[in-house]
Amino acid sequence: METSAAPAITLGTSAGFTPRLLTVGDREDRAAYHATGGYQPLAGTDQLLDEVEASGLLGRGGAGFPFAVKARTVRDNGRAAGGAAVVANGEEGEPASIKDRWLLRHRPHLIVDGLRLAALMVAADRTYAYVSDAESAHSVEAALAELGPDVFGGISVEVRMVESGYVAGEETAAVRALNGGPAKPTDKPPRPFQEGVGGLPTLVSNVETLAALPFVQRNGAAEFRSLGTSASPGSFLLTVTGASRPPGLYEVPHGLPFTDLLALHGVSTDSVRGVLMGGYFAGLLDRTVLDITLDHETLRDLGSGLGNGAVTVITDDCPLAVAASVLAYFDRENAGQCGSCFNGTAAMAAVAGALRDGVATVEDVARLRRWSVVLRGRGACATLDAATNIAATLLAHFPDLVQAHLDNACATCQSGAFTAERPYQVEAL
Numbered sequence: 001m002e003t004s005a006a007p008a009i010t011l012g013t014s015a016g017f018t019p020r021l022l023t024v025g026d027r028e029d030r031a032a033y034h035a036t037g038g039y040q041p042l043a044g045t046d047q048l049l050d051e052v053e054a055s056g057l058l059g060r061g062g063a064g065f066p067f068a069v070k071a072r073t074v075r076d077n078g079r080a081a082g083g084a085a086v087v088a089n090g091e092e093g094e095p096a097s098i099k100d101r102w103l104l105r106h107r108p109h110l111i112v113d114g115l116r117l118a119a120l121m122v123a124a125d126r127t128y129a130y131v132s133d134a135e136s137a138h139s140v141e142a143a144l145a146e147l148g149p150d151v152f153g154g155i156s157v158e159v160r161m162v163e164s165g166y167v168a169g170e171e172t173a174a175v176r177a178l179n180g181g182p183a184k185p186t187d188k189p190p191r192p193f194q195e196g197v198g199g200l201p202t203l204v205s206n207v208e209t210l211a212a213l214p215f216v217q218r219n220g221a222a223e224f225r226s227l228g229t230s231a232s233p234g235s236f237l238l239t240v241t242g243a244s245r246p247p248g249l250y251e252v253p254h255g256l257p258f259t260d261l262l263a264l265h266g267v268s269t270d271s272v273r274g275v276l277m278g279g280y281f282a283g284l285l286d287r288t289v290l291d292i293t294l295d296h297e298t299l300r301d302l303g304s305g306l307g308n309g310a311v312t313v314i315t316d317d318c319p320l321a322v323a324a325s326v327l328a329y330f331d332r333e334n335a336g337q338c339g340s341c342f343n344g345t346a347a348m349a350a351v352a353g354a355l356r357d358g359v360a361t362v363e364d365v366a367r368l369r370r371w372s373v374v375l376r377g378r379g380a381c382a383t384l385d386a387a388t389n390i391a392a393t394l395l396a397h398f399p400d401l402v403q404a405h406l407d408n409a410c411a412t413c414q415s416g417a418f419t420a421e422r423p424y425q426v427e428a429l
Helices: 030-035 045-055 067-081 099-106 108-122 134-145 171-178 207-211 213-224 258-265 287-291 296-301 319-333 339-356 362-374 383-397 399-406
Strands: 010-013 085-090 126-131 156-161 202-206 235-242 248-253 274-277 310-314
Touching: 030 108, 045 067, 045 108, 045 213, 067 108, 067 202, 085 099, 085 108, 085 171, 085 207, 099 108, 099 134, 099 207, 099 235, 108 126, 108 134, 108 202, 108 207, 108 213, 126 134, 126 171, 134 156, 171 202, 202 207, 207 213, 235 258, 248 258, 258 287, 258 310, 274 287, 274 319, 310 319, 319 339, 319 383, 319 399, 339 362, 339 383, 339 399, 362 383, 362 399, 383 399
Parallel strands: 010 248, 085 126, 085 202, 126 156, 235 310
Antiparallel strands: 235 248, 274 310
16 A cells, blocks of 8 residues: 555644744744844853853754764855855755745744854855745745845855755755756765865755744843753754644644653654654664663664654555655656666665565575665665665564564565565655
């Protein structure tokens, strides 16, 4: 059976705090945003960067890297190079995520304000909004048209559209596209903070990360840290799919118990077979997920991760069949530039598909296990690592299910296996 997203999105927050990112209603215009304290004058760039560093803001695009570290590096490299650039990365190539599109469509001024602050902090003279969703592009363009010429102080701002793709949002792919090439990753080094758009040191930052900067400017690091954990401060956006329910977009504090998220989304703990964590990237977890909290440190200790904040709850579907569909997606969607990735994703997808269909052998599983180890880190971007994460976590957390498929004895798949070209894709807003 093919599972697809229902045409409705549930918005919500966990109890006990005022949301910082989610709002209810139509697209926020400049007047509405200005009424919340937006576009405040900046007292000093160094002071704001210090405050952002004290806030502990981590990137929301996938890696969870400290924003202030990237910003300082770009600022320092830009001084030596004679200029810098900032890219608001809204190319949401992850099919199971919708947070970036929602922010771009509904709160474009929040992102534009964050882009402004980031550009001032790193002394950039050019900025870009990099998106693949036409409605998002129109929303940002409309927001920019509402601003006076003084808001960016002479810094150029440009909206660039690119064709959507899983690899198109990778930071070197964004730089390559903005430089006139295809939206595909490049070998590293150099990394964008060394040499990016137009050859300048470039800060590539996810739009949700940039959306946190105005809050820090207005309220300070201590208030930002009033939510979350010491190592994962603040709140963040979660896209929740699966469980035969419409998708949900929630703002929650880091450290929220996973069972609280299930309650928020209306899912019984008894029905959970596992989850896809961090979109397609961080792999599978079994029912031990019911004991965790949603923060970087906890998931890192489990060998998993928050990624871009996309969580798929697996209830009625077979986790192994879900893994096979995700691996087949990576086989189709890889950039086709690295032999290890092009061939490796195809090989892993073939074994996972054979397992799903009950025709794999013990030797096939042994090969899949070996590939999940030896192929890690061999691609130009994280696509191959994502595929190895899926394979490794399937084998580690669902050994009984793997054996059942070797015996062609999975009752779920025998009644109709899960197959989807883009598993749990979210399309509606």
